[in-house]
Amino acid sequence: MLDPDAQPPLAGITVLEVGAFMAAPFATMQLADLGATVLKIEAPGAGDPVRATGPFVEGHSSPFARLNRNKRSVVLDLKSDAGREALLRLAASADVLVENLRPGAMRKLGLDHESVRSAAPHLVYASASGWGQDGPLAPLPGLDIMAQARGGLMSITGTPDGEPTKVGVPICDLVCALYVALAVTAALRERDRTGLGQYIDVSLLEAGVSFAVWEAGRYFATGEVGRPLGSAHQSSAPYQAVRTADGHVTLGAVTPKTWAGLCGVLGLTSLQDDPRYADAFTRHAHREALVAEIEDVTRGWTSAELVRALDGAGVPCAPIADYADVFTDEHLNRRGYFWDAEHPVLGPVRQLGSPMRFSRTPAVQGAAGPLLGEGTADALRAVGYSENEITELTARGSVAPPDARDREDPA
Incomplete structure (x- = not known):
């Protein structure tokens, strides 16, 4: 039975996201759905590139409004000393940092795990990347389709003798994100015992390979290599x-x-x-x-x-x-799967629900993806910045307030 006075499972946990596109944002969306306060760190100007990804409604990205729900946008120039200092101060009072920049990028900024740990030994720091933080592929760019290709998924997807086919959704991005969210919650539980944070390394490649349960069972037993079977099962029929x-x-x-x-x-x-x-x-x-x-x-x-x-x-x-059938499905609607998140410009934004259903503490149904920079000042105040310091940092371009264009009345 739902408890109206109970807090969400991750209430009181603060998460910093230094991410773009899919893996880190989808991971932190899961944490936000569970009640964590997620501060989405974005670059001045354009912010997360998904903001420029259509379709657009009233000039706002429809995918962004869904992928980044229940978050607050904090604009910091991490290439500036002041912006990096602000992130370190935020990290010192946060619980988790999730990033999905290319391996080495956070180190160049002086914001890798080793650098941040001295200021925040309690911090759980998670990195999502195409190929992992080490190994011969680590420096290479790695997108979902490349992980599906190298990870074997494209070799078993589609029809026999058909063209190479990827899974219809960015499955390696998404499952990498889910593993990040799972690892973060596990590391937080371990921190309850030791008081110490730790580093988490999750790759799209290994996330994709982890799906090969039937293929591994066959190959390691018989040496047989899986092939595309259309919609058929790997070992059972019909x-x-x-x-x-x-x-x-x-x-x-x-x-x-x-x-x-x-x-x-x-x-x-x-x-x-x-x-x-x-x-x-x-x-x-x-x-x-x-x-x-x-x-x-x-x-x-x-x-x-x-x-x-x-x-x-x-x-x-x-x-x-x-x-079209799915998004109007009677069963999903009867179970209240879809819900509307408020957006200051777009109004109600229909959301895909969380698959996680808790008997007492349901997933959070808050706001749609935030306006660029709308949480910057509040986040800085919370870690001790004065109004004068915030004004000075804004004037120098190290941080940015909400974009005035986001607040314009579309009418």
Whole structure:
């Protein structure tokens, strides 16, 4: 039962984000959703490059307003001595710093873990990068598609003999971010025992390789290398999309009960006595012949008819939804997954909900992505800067207040 007086799980934790695009911002969004105060450190002028990524509404980036919800924007020029000093003072009173600059960039600024640790030995410092902080690839730029390529994901995605295909979302960026958030929460728990922070190194490459559970099981056992299988499972069948009269339906009948249910629905009970289809692994070895027999029947059904019949028989299945279907889905709406975050210019901004549901302390539903620099003065005041010092730093360009353009009435 939700407790209206309970604080979010990470209430009282302050996180500094020195990030851009995806990995660090998505990681800190998770922490902000859990109640951490996230100060998003941005460069003067343009800020996070995602602010310049469309589509735009009233001149504001729609992706930015979602990816950076529940955060405060603090504009510091980290190339200036005063800007670096401000970050060190913020770090001394913060709990976590998350960055995803190229390895070596924070060291050049004098803001790497070793430099910051002397001012903040309690700080949990996490770096997300393409290839990790050491090793021969470390100096190279690494984007999500490169991590999917080097990490093997593109070798098993798509259809046999098809063009190289990446996963449809930036999966290495996103899972790297989730590992960062998990590692940060674990390091905070360890700090409760020791009082000490530590350094966390998470790469897109290793995050992507960590998905290869089935592929590793096969390769290290038999030496067999995984290949693209379209929508099919790596070792069990039937577990894939099958054709219908008006599209496709995904189904998974890999247990004895669901296999019998599928055969019953489709009128293919004779398949249960076929030794080629004795179990899910054997069926996979004869998958092409099996799926051809299944599709001879399912091509005569509409997707809706097939889903209805399989649901009735307890066979796992689902239609293939596009995102117009997903973003208006009755089940998700009934569960209150989508919610609206307020933005000072755009008004309500529809958000993707947090998948983490807590019985007492729900995820935070606060504001949409912040205006550039809107939290700068408050953050500096909180670590002891006077009004005169803030004014002087602003005049020198070391920090920046909110961009006046962000506050203009769009009307």
